[in-house]
Amino acid sequence: MKAIVYEETGPSAVLKLRDRPLVDPGQDEVRVRLLVSGVNPTDWKSRSGGGSRKLDAPKVPNQDGAGVIDAVGAGVAGFGVGDRVWLWDVAWGGNEGTAQEYVTVPAGKVVPLPDGESFDAGASLGIPALTAHRALTSSEGGPSRLSPGALAGRTVLVTGGAGAVGHAAIQLARWAGASVITTVSGDHKAELARRAGAGTVINYRTDDVVRAVRDAAPDGVDTIVEVNAPANIEAGLEVLKPGGTISVYAANPGESLTVPIREGMTKNVRLQFILTYTVTDEQKQDAVAAVSGALEAGALRVGEDYGLPLTRFPLEETAAAHDAVEQGIVGKVLIDVAP
Template sequence: MKAIVYEETGASSVLQLQDRATRDPGPGEVRVRLAVSGVNPTDWKSRAGSGQGSTKLKTPKVPNQDGAGIVDAVGPGVTGFSAGDRVWLWDVAWGSDEGTAQEYAVVPSVKVVALPDDESFDTGASLGIPALTAHRALTSSEHGPDRLSPGSLTGQTVLVTGGAGAVSHAAIQLARWAGATVITTVSDDRKDGLARLAGAHRVLNYRTEDVVAAVNAAVPEGVDTIVDVNAPANLESDVEILKPGGTIAIYAANPGESVTVPVRESMGKNIRYQFILTYTVTDGQKQHAVESVSEALAAGALRVGEEHGLPLTRFPLAETASAHDAVEQGTIGKVLIDVAPLT
């Protein structure tokens, strides 16, 4: 089979297309024939390493956490899946050398989720990290809920910063599905249009509008939860527009980046700061997220593509390095890799 492999960390040039043997699934494992692999910022950051030069890996590694395809074989003890089932995958490369940038991936069955017959592989490969991160952000308040469902956020207002990103897109869609009023911020007119297509009730251009004044006028009591992609830049205004007892969920950072917390102001509002790395949330939190995302997907609440506010940029498997570069350079929307054509 064809696979993208890297044997040392470094620039995207370390990614090489190779022929590899196809492995049979062991106990509790499923082998999936990949149609599409999704690329996330953590994929290129893991491949790049520390930035202090190349580091030779103990064993070769296939990149990328997310993907979608068809079950090819199941190992002993696996129930609920059979050959031919359409599925989406999450956290494939976390703690493993097996990523989704290859024609076949053998993964633990817990990381394999049914994909509805009427849903595209593109959508399946776009879930994973973005949707599971968004779910944790939206459920990080001490006031609950622990699991999103229709109506679970009714009466709440959520602010999503950077509304045209993959996690932000998922947060907007999940929050709306759960009944919240959603406000989002963007930096230009194109992103404004994308955030509206995703379902945001109100979109603010932070370059031309006073976000604090606009939010305080619309929601005098303050927003319940803020899903923040750039806390170092936004924290001061976040504190001003958050309601007492509200939560600021922070899920993104650059290496070495830090944030200054206004302590007294945060104390006065009893603010909760929730830092999120989806890989290391508890098993229970991850299971709630997978279940809720699956339910929202089945309800048609999670959609991708330009018409739904998340443009797709595609690369063939052999150009995975270019796909990683596109994500690193901030391509708007979702970057996908076409691994192999499947019906």
């Protein structure tokens, strides 16, 4: 089978197309014939490694993907050959990612993909949607698992609503019944955020964000899904309700956050840092179940019409796909694994 591998960390040039043998599934495993692989910032950052370093074994990049089950190992219940599925956290803690034609994974990392949903949608879930779910459920007293009505009466502010996590957060929050405000950096991104379902869209480069949020939510917002805490912390504390939560899910290497302590204390604010890989097993399973439910309900759609443009690359151009994500391309980058 064809696979993209790297034997040392570094720039995207370390990614090479190779032939690899198929691996049969073992106990409680399935093998998936991948059709689409999703690329996230975490994929290029892991590959980069902060510099050149020889690896102990070749590694296949990319956490997310979607395809069809090709073989089923002993002890697996609920799945069969030919089932359409999406995958999550495939490369985490191991060497096998989704930038290859087949991957053998624990059955617990495989989720049914509804017949009415595309493989593109399945490959776009994973890291973005599971991160968004944790951000939306990290409030004290809030739901641990989203479902229709779980956020009814609440207001969510999503900063960077045109990004993959922001897009998923808007869609999940709307599905769960919340009112959604989002910030973006331009007119095109504003239109994408509206297509995703945001009720109020604010251009942070031209608008007074605090005033605009207060106009939309005079009592403040309950939760902020935060993509750039260093730039937004002061405004966030101003618009947050007492007892509200700021969920921080992104940072640049070595980046620090200076928090106005008195302002945070006065409102009894919760500052929640999030890395989807290291949440508890219960939190991860709640996220997978909720995302699966939202997908089944048609609430997690991708593509230009739904606010998340797709940019595609063939498997052999995985390096270019990584570069596109690193350079901040708008929307979702997908790799067509199958010819």
